Each structure stands twice: as C-alpha cells, then as structure tokens.
Amino acid sequence: DAGVTQSPTHLIKTRGQQVTLRCSPKSGHDTVSWYQQALGQGPQFIFQYYEEEERQRGNFPDRFSGHQFPNYSSELNVNALLLGDSALYLCASSLGGRALNEQFFGPGTRLTVL
Amino acid sequence: GNSVTQMEGPVTLSEEAFLTINCTYTATGYPSLFWYVQYPGEGLQLLLKATKADDKGSNKGFEATYRKETTSFHLEKGSVQVSDSAVYFCALNYGGATNKLIFGTGTLLAVQP
Numbered sequence: 001d002a003g004v005t006q007s008p009t010h011l012i013k014t015r016g017q018q019v020t021l022r023c024s025p026k027s028g029h030d031t032v033s034w035y036q037q038a039l040g041q042g043p044q045f046i047f048q049y050y051e052e053e054e055r056q057r058g059n060f061p062d063r064f065s066g067h068q069f070p071n072y073s074s075e076l077n078v079n080a081l082l083l084g085d086s087a088l089y090l091c092a093s094s095l096g097g098r099a100l101n102e103q104f105f106g107p108g109t110r111l112t113v114l
Numbered sequence: 115g116n117s118v119t120q121m122e123g124p125v126t127l128s129e130e131a132f133l134t135i136n137c138t139y140t141a142t143g144y145p146s147l148f149w150y151v152q153y154p155g156e157g158l159q160l161l162l163k164a165t166k167a168d169d170k171g172s173n174k175g176f177e178a179t180y181r182k183e184t185t186s187f188h189l190e191k192g193s194v195q196v197s198d199s200a201v202y203f204c205a206l207n208y209g210g211a212t213n214k215l216i217f218g219t220g221t222l223l224a225v226q227p
Contacts, residue, residue, distance in 0.1 A: 004157075031213065042118075042203050042217030043158070056214060090157060094213050101213055105150075105157040 002027060004093050004106035012112045013081050021076040021109045025093030032074040033103060034066060037088040049074050078111075086113045116141040120204050120218035127194055127225050135189040135221045137178075137204035145206040147171075147180050147187040148215070152201045161189075161202070194225045 005024045013019050025032050031050045035043035045058040049068035068074045072093075078085055088110050092103040121136040139147065149161040149171070162171030167182035176191045187204060204218040 033213065033215075035215075040219075042205075042219045043215070045214050045216070048214065058214075092158075092215075102160060102163075103213060103215060105159070107155075107157040 004091055004104050006089075006091050006106040006109050008109060009107070010110045010112075012114065014114050015081055015083060017081050017113075018077065018079045019081060019111060021078075021089050021091075021111070022073065023076070023091030023093075023106060024073045025091075026104045029093035029095050029104070030072050031094045031096065031101075032068060032072065033092045033094070034074070034076050035090040035092065036060070037090055037108070039087070043090055046076070081113045083113050086111060116145070116206060116208050116216050118204050118206055118216055118218035120202075120221050123201075123220075123222040125221060125223050127223070129196055129225055129227050130193045131225075133189070133191040133194045133198075133223070135202055135204075135223070137187045137189065137218060139185050139187065139204075139206050141185075141206055141208055143208065144182075145208045147178070148205045148207065149176070149178055149187070149189050150203040150205060150217075152203065152220070154200070158203065194223070196225050196227050199223055199225045 033048040034046040037043040047057040052068045063079045065077045088108040090108045091106045094101045094103045117140045146165040148163045150158040151161045162173040164171040164180035170179045201220045203220045205215045
C-alpha cells in the first residue's frame with residue numbers, strides 16, 4: 001500500500017516564475033492538506049481540499065492556489081515566486097475530512113527560489 | 115489564537131539518557147495533541163497522540179500526557195538511542211470541520227553514542 005507521494009522531490013525556480021507541485025494521497029484517503037515548512041520552522045497550514053473543494057485556508061496570499069482531482073490527487077500552484085517561498089512543501093492526506101482523523105505526510109518537495 | 119510553544123533546541127544527550135522535550139499550548143476548547151517526528155531527509159511521522167485531558171499517548175518508548183491544568187504535553191523517553199536523533203514537533207488539532215494541524219517550531223534532538 002503506497003503512502004503519500006509527492007513530486008518532484010526538488011525544484012529550483014527564479015523569482016517571478018510559477019510552480020506546480022503534485023501530491024497523491026494514501027490509498028483510500030479523500031482529503032489533502034498542504035503545509036509550508038520554512039527552514040528551521042514548523043509546518044504552516046496552507047489549505048485543505050475535500051471533495052474537490054477548498055475547505056479552509058491558512059494565512060497565505062492568493063498567489064497560492066490549489067486543485068483536487070476526482071481521483072483525490074492534488075496540486076499546489078504558486079505564482080509570482082518570491083525568495084521567501086523557498087521551503088519544504090508537505091502534503092498530508094486523511095480520510096473523510098473530519099477533524100482528528102490522522103494525517104499521513106509525504107516526504108515533501110524542496111522548492112528553492114533564486 | 116491557537117498556538118504551540120516548544121523548548122528550543124538542540125537537545126544533545128548521550129545514549130541511554132532520559133529525555134524530556136517541553137510543549138505547552140494555547141487553545142480555546144479542547145484540542146487534540148500530537149507529537150510528530152521528522153528524521154533527516156524525510157517527511158513527518160506521527161509519533162503519538164492524546165485526544166482528551168489526562169490521556170497518555172505512547173509509542174516506541176516515548177510517552178506524553180495531556181495536562182489540561184498546565185496546558186502541556188511534554189514528551190519523555192526513559193532511555194534514548196542514537197536512532198532517536200531527529201526533529202520533534204508538538205502540534206494541536208482544534209477540531210471543527212477541518213483537520214488543520216498547528217505546529218510548534220520543532221526541537222532537534224541529537225543523541226551521541
């Protein structure tokens with residue numbers, strides 16, 4: 001049973017560019033959450049997708065957007081990249097969109113903005 | 115707002131030493147509390163959790179007790195191993211309609227042989 005997978009593993013972009021990160025949830029899971037982890041910090045919640053809708057959003061600008069597909073996989077898009085967007089982006093999946101259901105994390109995508 | 119505060123690291127211990135990593139939280143209502151571990155180059159793994167006051171979560175020799183009176187969830191292990199070296203994150207989930215985790219800043223544990 002595959003766990004949460006993310007692609008790509010690493011990515012280097014320049015300021016102003018756009019990036020798309022991808023996540024496949026654990027088998028049987030229907031909810032995907034995205035987190036940003038800056039170096040030396042704890043993960044910060046970006047947003048969550050359930051039934052192809054954004055359910056809740058953290059304190060991130062509109063440059064950050066996402067999508068969930070019918071197979072429950074998800075994409076995170078970031079436009080007009082800034083140096084401060086350099087971070088590890090973590091995807092987590094869970095079941096049913098309900099609070100307290102365990103979230104399983106992927107290995108993350110390391111984004112470097114030059 | 116809801117937040118989690120962890121003791122700053124790094125915490126450096128010798129093998130078989132006793133470990134405590136302090137965690138306190140601020141939240142309205144009754145959140146669930148978690149400890150996650152992040153090994154070098156890997157994503158987060160759930161270590162243990164507690165969903166209500168006085169619950170004790172335990173896993174792999176680690177323990178933490180949900181103390182509502184002190185709003186704390188300190189992580190302990192009686193005898194650490196080199197393989198326990200990692201970053202440990204305390205987190206809360208305040209329920210509601212979404213499953214949003216709020217993390218502390220993490221504590222790096224380095225165990226020396």
